[in-house]
Amino acid sequence: xxxxxxxxxxxxxxxxxxxxxxxxxxxxxxxxxxxxxxxxxxxxxxxxxxxxxxxxxxxxxxxxxxxxxxxxxxxxxxxxxxxxxxxxxxxxxxxxxxxxxxxxxxxxxxxxxxxxxxxxxxxxxxxxxxxxxxxxxxxxxxxxxxxxxxxxxxxxxxxxxxxxxxxxxxxxxxxxxxxxxxxxxxxxxxxxxxxxxxxxxxxxxxxxxxxxxxxxxxxxxxxxxxxxxxxxxxxxxxxxxxxxxxxxxxxxxxxxxxxxxxxxxxxxxxxxxxxxxxxxxxxxxxxxxxxxxxxxxxxxxxxxxxxxxxxxxxxxxxxxxx
Amino acid sequence: xxxxxxxxxxxxxxxxxxxxxxxxxxxxxxxxxxxxxxxxxxxxxxxxxxxxxxxxxxxxxxxxxxxxxxxxxxxxxxxxxxxxxxxxxxxxxxxxxxxxxxxxxxxxxxxxxxxxxxxxxxxxxxxxxxxxxxxxxxxxxxxxxxxxxxxxxxxxxxxxxxxxxxxxxxxxxxxxxxxxxxxxxxxxxxxxxxxxxxxxxxxxxxxxxxxxxxxxxxxxxxxxxxxxxxxxxxxxxxxxxxxxxxxxxxxxxxxxxxxxxxxxxxxxxxxxxxxxxxxxxxxxxxxxxxxxxxxxxxxxxxxxxxxxxxxxxxx
Numbered sequence: 001x002x003x004x005x006x007x008x009x010x011x012x013x014x015x016x017x018x019x020x021x022x023x024x025x026x027x028x029x030x031x032x033x034x035x036x037x038x039x040x041x042x043x044x045x046x047x048x049x050x051x052x053x054x055x056x057x058x059x060x061x062x063x064x065x066x067x068x069x070x071x072x073x074x075x076x077x078x079x080x081x082x083x084x085x086x087x088x089x090x091x092x093x094x095x096x097x098x099x100x101x102x103x104x105x106x107x108x109x110x111x112x113x114x115x116x117x118x119x120x121x122x123x124x125x126x127x128x129x130x131x132x133x134x135x136x137x138x139x140x141x142x143x144x145x146x147x148x149x150x151x152x153x154x155x156x157x158x159x160x161x162x163x164x165x166x167x168x169x170x171x172x173x174x175x176x177x178x179x180x181x182x183x184x185x186x187x188x189x190x191x192x193x194x195x196x197x198x199x200x201x202x203x204x205x206x207x208x209x210x211x212x213x214x215x216x217x218x219x220x221x222x223x224x225x226x227x228x229x230x231x232x233x234x235x236x237x238x239x240x241x242x243x244x245x246x247x248x249x250x251x252x253x254x255x256x257x258x259x260x261x262x263x264x265x266x267x268x269x270x271x272x273x274x275x276x277x278x279x280x281x282x283x284x285x286x287x288x289x290x291x292x293x294x295x296x297x298x299x300x301x302x303x304x305x306x307x308x309x310x311x312x313x314x315x316x317x318x319x320x321x322x
Numbered sequence: 323x324x325x326x327x328x329x330x331x332x333x334x335x336x337x338x339x340x341x342x343x344x345x346x347x348x349x350x351x352x353x354x355x356x357x358x359x360x361x362x363x364x365x366x367x368x369x370x371x372x373x374x375x376x377x378x379x380x381x382x383x384x385x386x387x388x389x390x391x392x393x394x395x396x397x398x399x400x401x402x403x404x405x406x407x408x409x410x411x412x413x414x415x416x417x418x419x420x421x422x423x424x425x426x427x428x429x430x431x432x433x434x435x436x437x438x439x440x441x442x443x444x445x446x447x448x449x450x451x452x453x454x455x456x457x458x459x460x461x462x463x464x465x466x467x468x469x470x471x472x473x474x475x476x477x478x479x480x481x482x483x484x485x486x487x488x489x490x491x492x493x494x495x496x497x498x499x500x501x502x503x504x505x506x507x508x509x510x511x512x513x514x515x516x517x518x519x520x521x522x523x524x525x526x527x528x529x530x531x532x533x534x535x536x537x538x539x540x541x542x543x544x545x546x547x548x549x550x551x552x553x554x555x556x557x558x559x560x561x562x563x564x565x566x567x568x569x570x571x572x573x574x575x576x577x578x579x580x581x582x583x584x585x586x587x588x589x590x591x592x593x594x595x596x597x598x599x600x601x602x603x604x605x606x607x608x609x610x611x612x613x614x615x616x617x618x619x620x621x622x623x624x625x626x627x628x629x630x631x632x633x634x635x636x637x
Contacts, residue, residue, distance in 0.1 A: 055538055057534060057537055057538060082542075085540075086540045086541070086542055087540065088540070089537065089538055089539065089540035090538060090539040090540035090541075091540060094538065094539070095535075095538045097531060097534070097535060097538075099531060102530065102531040102532065103531050103532055103534075103535045104532055104535070105532040105536070105550050105554070106532070106554070106628075106629075106630065107553050107554055107627065107628060107629065108550075108553075116539065116541075116549070117539050117540075120539060120540050120541060121540060152629040152630070152633075154629070154630050154633065155633070165535075168539070
């Protein structure tokens with residue numbers, strides 16, 4: 001399996017009036033072809049920032065990038081010109097966002113927004129685009145497609161709108177689909193449906209998917225590989241089974257501990273004490289040391305590097321848990 | 323949509339009715355007795371005064387006077403002017419082209435300039451271009467139309483001496499020449515506010531989620547602005563433009579005076595000075611009518627642009 005996207009030492013700095021905010025400190029991430037890759041971490045840890053960087057969606061008047069994002073082994077997305085990016089966005093890499101209620105233009109019909117994606121990247125007539133949009137709507141489970149095609153976003157429910165967003169994102173058969181907290185705003189049953197849909201489409205198209213979430217349940221449901229992020233760096237990554245059954249980094253262990261278990265009632269919900277570090281501060285040593293129950297002086301002095309521990313499994317911690 | 327239109331029309335009729343009462347009362351709040359103006363300070367007998375009162379229906383109760391006035395309006399008759407002894411309708415019709423021309427031309431100029439200006443300043447936010455244009459906008463918004471008019475007259479006479487741009491007109495070309503400069507002067511104050519509103523609203527749309535999605539679809543900046551943001555950002559612009567129309571109509575009165583144009587403004591001011599009830603009532607009612615009609619049409623335009631408004635008010 002070869003890498004579709006190889007992120008090397010990605011840094012994203014945000015210029016704010018109160019100084020530079022390190023939104024992403026140093027990320028290394030490989031997204032393999034045809035895999036569903038999960039990126040998990042708590043709010044504000046830089047997951048979405050990393051995802052948006054892959055498509056260069058940030059307002060670059062306020063952002064500074066560092067490092068490389070190598071696409072298909074040869075081109076660095078971070079050095080591409082806007083015109084080249086426009087060719088890739090939507091066609092090769094597309095994205096599904098968090099809040100389906102606001103991600104579609106309220107004044108344009110569903111159909112028009114779908115057609116727009118197809119017409120933008122492929123030389124087809126309007127009639128052909130419509131034909132394909134209708135097929136896409138059916139593919140993501142929206143019936144009757146003909147009628148929905150003519151409706152406006154406010155006439156559809158959140159779950160349906162997210163389906164429309166998915167239809168739009170896969171319209172040009174992208175090689176990578178980024179799902180940025182795509183199920184967070186939906187209720188649990190709809191969440192499961194949407195996840196199943198993404199998984200099905202991935203199997204049909206053989207595309208890669210990057211799933212960004214703070215919910216380990218989502219990861220368990222559909223991912224092949226998972227990367228755990230804490231304070232703007234990746235602390236552990238590996239195959240889903242490995243991470244769940246044999247976590248090496250204390251943060252991963254704590255996160256898994258804090259997943260509410262079904263069947264257990266009355267007990268106190270396990271939480272991780274403390275809050276993530278301030279993004280404006282320079283972090284010395286292991287970022288998790290402040291909240292980690294195993295932290296020692298060595299942890300606070302220098303940052304641990306990612307080390308291999310078995311096939312495709314790496315973690316960054318000075319302690320070696322068996 | 324039908325229900326929306328019916329609702330708006332009902333509101334429209336009610337507002338017009340209330341406004342007509344207010345205008346009627348306000349005109350009569352003036353303590354001067356119109357008869358003294360009509361006779362022009364000459365010695366008169368009680369009989370003459372009584373005759374004049376009867377001629378202009380001033381001997382009837384206010385309620386009856388109101389009914390006569392309203393009945394006349396429905397028949398296209400605004401009554402007879404006290405001082406000109408002429409039919410107010412024909413007086414208005416003679417002067418209407420100038421005022422209507424001013425309002426229309428200045429709003430077209432304002433719209434055509436302010437929307438693109440708003441978009442440009444939104445896109446070039448926080449650049450020297452934006453700052454420069456903002457300063458100009460501030461100056462324009464601070465200048466009342468009559469001041470701009472006086473300055474314009476000054477500039478025109480300095481740079482193109484001999485060009486006639488005031489006075490009467492005999493053909494369409496001359497008409498356009500007469501109304502062009504005052505329209506520009508009027509448009510200035512409107513451009514300032516409308517373009518600022520366009521800018522704010524455009525920035526909001528540019529930062530919206532759906533615009534980010536449009537970017538992720540590979541749409542260029544130009545496509546995002548024109549195909550997605552423009553329509554969304556126009557809704558507040560329509561609102562502000564509607565209220566600005568009122569300011570504009572009042573502005574014509576002043577500008578006509580400065581450019582000595584024979585519009586409604588000059589006879590309105592004369593009418594107020596000489597307590598000429600029918601003239602003042604007629605013209606103010608007409609201006610209000612036009613203003614409310616425009617507001618109503620703009621309300622309808624919202625529904626055309628925004629499907630949510632259409633749906634909320636029932637199909």
